[in-house]
Amino acid sequence: MPISPSKQNEASPERGMPVGSEIALQHGIHFEAKYIGSMEMGSSRPGARFEILAAMRRVRYEFKARNIKKRPVDIVVSVDGVKVVLQRKRKKQKYMDESKMVFYVAHDSYDLQIFCYVARDGASNSFKCNVFKCPDKGKVHVLKV
Secondary structure (H helix, E strand, O other): OOOOHHHOOOOEOOOEOOOOOHHHHHHOEEEEEEEEEEEEEEOOOOOOHHHHHHHHHHHHHHHHHOOOOOEEEEEEEOOOEEEEEEOOOOOOEEEEEEOOOEEEEEEOOOOOOEEEEEEEOOOOOOEEEEEEEOOOHHHHHHHHO
8 A cells, every 4th residue: 555645754654753853854863772783795797685684693693602792882874874883881883884885784684683784885885785784683673664
């Protein structure tokens, strides 16, 4: 069932869970997560979903094998892009990806709390897979919308 233009901003099952108004998107919507790690995927664009899932699982297993702890971060999604900020006293910005550079967002079908997004790095022109763990299973679905 198509949604009429006047109902576009209202909550509806067809559109998924609403995450906020246009004004909230201008300022950014904040999510808490744990940063697992990142991995470069090369300069060629990933051709299929399984390549992205393989990279996401590789990041998880490599960081787990090295016993690297997950770091709590704030993810801010706005019109400008995705900003990842470390949850420390100084709130140091880890990195910022412009919205036009974000290529793909996915979750792990085996563990629904794990999600990633793939973005093109402007300087090196390569794709980078950033992996996170959401503390609450329900919030992952909101992040994907």
